[in-house]
Amino acid sequence: MADEVILLDSWPSAFGMRARIALREKGVEFDMREEDLSNKSPLLLKMNPVHKKIPVLIHNGKPVCESLVIVQYIDETWGPESPLLPSDPYERAQARFWADYMDKKMDSAGRSALWLTGEAQEVAKKEYIEFLKVLEGELGDKAYFGGERFGYADVSLIPLYAWFYVFETLGNYSIVEECPKVVAWASRCMQRESVAKSLPDQYKIYDYFLAVMKKRRAQ
Amino acid sequence: MADEVILLDSWPSAFGMRARIALREKGVEFDMREEDLSNKSPLLLKMNPVHKKIPVLIHNGKPVCESLVIVQYIDETWGPESPLLPSDPYERAQARFWADYMDKKMDSAGRSALWLTGEAQEVAKKEYIEFLKVLEGELGDKAYFGGERFGYADVSLIPLYAWFYVFETLGNYSIVEECPKVVAWASRCMQRESVAKSLPDQYKIYDYFLAVMKKRRAQ
Numbered sequence: 001m002a003d004e005v006i007l008l009d010s011w012p013s014a015f016g017m018r019a020r021i022a023l024r025e026k027g028v029e030f031d032m033r034e035e036d037l038s039n040k041s042p043l044l045l046k047m048n049p050v051h052k053k054i055p056v057l058i059h060n061g062k063p064v065c066e067s068l069v070i071v072q073y074i075d076e077t078w079g080p081e082s083p084l085l086p087s088d089p090y091e092r093a094q095a096r097f098w099a100d101y102m103d104k105k106m107d108s109a110g111r112s113a114l115w116l117t118g119e120a121q122e123v124a125k126k127e128y129i130e131f132l133k134v135l136e137g138e139l140g141d142k143a144y145f146g147g148e149r150f151g152y153a154d155v156s157l158i159p160l161y162a163w164f165y166v167f168e169t170l171g172n173y174s175i176v177e178e179c180p181k182v183v184a185w186a187s188r189c190m191q192r193e194s195v196a197k198s199l200p201d202q203y204k205i206y207d208y209f210l211a212v213m214k215k216r217r218a219q
Numbered sequence: 220m221a222d223e224v225i226l227l228d229s230w231p232s233a234f235g236m237r238a239r240i241a242l243r244e245k246g247v248e249f250d251m252r253e254e255d256l257s258n259k260s261p262l263l264l265k266m267n268p269v270h271k272k273i274p275v276l277i278h279n280g281k282p283v284c285e286s287l288v289i290v291q292y293i294d295e296t297w298g299p300e301s302p303l304l305p306s307d308p309y310e311r312a313q314a315r316f317w318a319d320y321m322d323k324k325m326d327s328a329g330r331s332a333l334w335l336t337g338e339a340q341e342v343a344k345k346e347y348i349e350f351l352k353v354l355e356g357e358l359g360d361k362a363y364f365g366g367e368r369f370g371y372a373d374v375s376l377i378p379l380y381a382w383f384y385v386f387e388t389l390g391n392y393s394i395v396e397e398c399p400k401v402v403a404w405a406s407r408c409m410q411r412e413s414v415a416k417s418l419p420d421q422y423k424i425y426d427y428f429l430a431v432m433k434k435r436r437a438q
Contacts, residue, residue, distance in 0.1 A: 050320065050353060062309060066323075069315045076308040089295040090281060096288045101269065104285075134269060 005030040006058040008044050010037055012208050014107075014159035015067035016055040017198050021155050022071045024194035026079040068099055071155055084152040091146060098138065098145050099156030105131045106160060113170065114209070125171040129178055132160075136179040143188060150192060154185075158195055161186040165202035166209050224249040225277040227263050229256055231427050233326075233378035234286035235274040236417050240374050241290045243413035245297040287318055290374055303371040310365060317357065317364050318375030324350045325379060332390065333428070344390040348397055351379075355398040362407060369411060373404075377414055380405040384421035385428050 007023070007030050009016035023030050035044055035054050047063035048056045057064045057073065064073045075084040085092050109131055112124030135157065139145065145153035164175050164186075176183040189195045226242070228235035228251050242249050254263055254273050266275045266282035276283045276292065283292045294303040304311050328350055331343030354376065358364065364372035383394050383405075395402040408414045 051323070059309075064309070064312045064316075066316055066319055069312050069319065072315065073308055073312040076311060089292055090278075090283070092295060093283045093288050093292040096291065097283075097285055100285055100288065104270070 003028070004058075004060050007032045008035055008041070008047065008054050008056040008058070009033065010035050010054050011200055012162075012205050013054060014102075014163065015053075017159035017162065018067045018156055019055045019057055019070045019074070020198035021158065021194050022074040022084065024197055025082065025084065025150075025155070025192075026074055028074070028078050068103070068156060071099075071152065075152065084155055086146055086149075086151060092152075095146055095152040098135075098153040101134075102157050102160065105134075110163065110167070113167065125167075125173075128167060129171065129173055129175075132175065132179045132182055136182050139181045139185055141181075144185065150189065154189055158186060158189045159199065161190070162199040162202060162205050165206050169206065222247070223277075223279050226251045227254055227260070227266065227273050227275040227277070228252065229254050229273050230419055231381075231424055232273060233321075233382065234272075236378035236381065237286045237375055238274045238276055238289045238293070239417035240377065240413050241293040241303065243416055244301065244303065244369075244374070244411075245293055247293070247297050287322070287375060290318075290371065294371065303374055305365055305368075305370060311371075314365055314371040317354075317372040320354075321376050321379065324353075329382065329386070332386065344386075344392075347386060348390065348392060348394075351394065351398045351401060355401050358400045358404055360400075363404065369408065373408055377405060377408045378418065380409070381418040381421060381424050384425050388425065 005023070005028055007016070007019055009019065009032050011034060020032065033041075033043075035041055037054070040052060044054065044056060045052055047058055048054075048065045051065060053065070055065075055067055055070060057070045059073075059077070064070050071084065085095055106128070109124055109127040113121060113128045116124055142148075144150050145157065164183075168175055190199070224242070224247055226235070226238055226249050228238065230253060239251065252260075252262075254260055256273070259271060263273065263275060264271055266277055267273075267284045270284060272284070274284075274286055274289060276289045278292075278296070283289050290303065304314055325347070328343055328346040332340060332347045335343055361367075363369050364376065383402075387394055409418070
C-alpha cells in the first residue's frame with residue numbers, strides 16, 4: 001500500500017515550511033491542504049484537538065502535530081540513508097537546541113515586532129536583530145548549523161528567511177549588513193530544491209502581511 | 220576515563236527535575252550544583268550564554284542546555300538497554316508531543332496562575348486545571364503516557380506533581396477530584412526511585428513559593 005501523506009498547512013507559516021522542507025528532503029509525495037485559519041476545517045480540529053494549529057502531518061490517517069515533532073517523525077520514518085539529524089548524540093543535542101531557539105526566542109520577538117506598537121515594538125525590533133546576531137555568531141564560518149551538511153537545525157531555522165523582507169522593512173534595518181553570514185547561509189539553503197520549493201517569495205509574504213495588518217486595523 | 224557529569228540546577232525547578240530523573244533512570248552518577256538564580260554563577264553564564272537558565276548538563280566539560288534536549292541527550296548517551304523514548308517513530312512522536320505540551324501549555328498557565336492577580340489570575344487557574352484535564356483524557360486507562368512502560372513523556376510531565384499542592388491551595392480545588400487518573404499516575408511514578416529521589420516534597424515547594432511571593436511583594 002502506498003503511503004497517504006497529507007499536510008494541513010498555511011502557506012505563509014514558518015512552521016508549515018519546516019514540514020514541507022523535511023518531506024521534500026526525503027522525497028515524500030504529499031498532499032498539502034491549505035487551511036483557512038479564520039475558519040479551521042473539521043479535519044484540522046479533529047486531527048489536532050489540543051492545539052488546533054497547523055501544521056499537522058497525517059500519515060495513513062494518523063496525525064502528528066507540532067512542527068519540530070513532525071520534522072523528527074519524518075526523519076525517523078523515511079530515507080534513513082539521508083538523515084537530517086546527525087548520528088552523534090552531542091551533535092544531535094546541538095541541532096535540537098538551535099531548532100528550539102527559533103521557537104523560544106525568534107518567534108516571540110518576531111510576533112512582538114510585528115504586532116506590538118510604540119516603545120514595546122521598538123524593543124522587540126531590536127531584540128529580533130539581536131537574536132539573529134546570536135545565530136550569526138553560532139554559524140561562524142560553517143556552511144550549515146551542523147557543519148558541512150544541511151540538517152535538522154537548518155530545516156528548522158531557514159523558514160525565518162521567508163520573513164526577512166517584512167522585518168527589514170518594518171525594522172528599518174538591513175539584515176545582510178547586520179548578519180552577512182546568516183544571509184549567505186540562507187542563500188546556500190535556497191539552492192536546495194527542497195527549500196526553494198517550500199519557501200514562498202519574500203514579497204508575497206510582505207503583501208500578505210500588509211493585508212493581514214490592514215484587516216486587523218479595520219476591526 | 221570515568222565520565223564527569225555536572226548538573227547546574229535549582230531544586231524547585233520542574234525543568235531541573237526532568238534531568239535528575241533521566242540521569243537516575245540511567246544510573247548515571249552526577250554532581251548536582253545548586254544555582255542561586257538571583258546571582259547566577261560564572262559557570263552557568265559560560266555554559267548557557269544564550270538562555271542563561273538552568274538546567275545545564277555538563278558532560279566531560281561540554282554543555283547541553285534546555286531540559287527536553289538534555290533528557291533526549293541522556294537517553295541517547297547512556298543505557299541503550301533501558302530507553303526512555305520508544306523505538307517506533309509514531310510512538311516517539313506522541314511522547315515528544317506530550318513532553319512539549321507541558322512547555323507550551325502547563326508552564327505558561329502555571330506561571331500566570333501563580334503570578335498574575337485579579338481576573339487574569341482566575342482565568343489562569345481555570346486554564347491550569349483544564350490543561351490537566353487534557354492530560355487526564357490522554358492518560359485514560361493507561362499506566363503511563365506511553366502505555367505500560369514509564370518513559371520520556373512521563374519523565375517530562377511528572378515534575379508537575381511536585382507543584383500540585385501549591386496549585387491546589389492557590390486555586391482552591393482538589394486535583395485528585397478533578398483528575399483522579401493523573402494523580403494515580405503520579406503515585407505510580409513516585410514509586411520509582413528515580414522520581415522519588417528527584418522530586419522535592421510538595422510542602423517544601425509550598426514553603427518555597429510562599430517565601431518567594433513574600434519577597435516579591437516586599438520589593
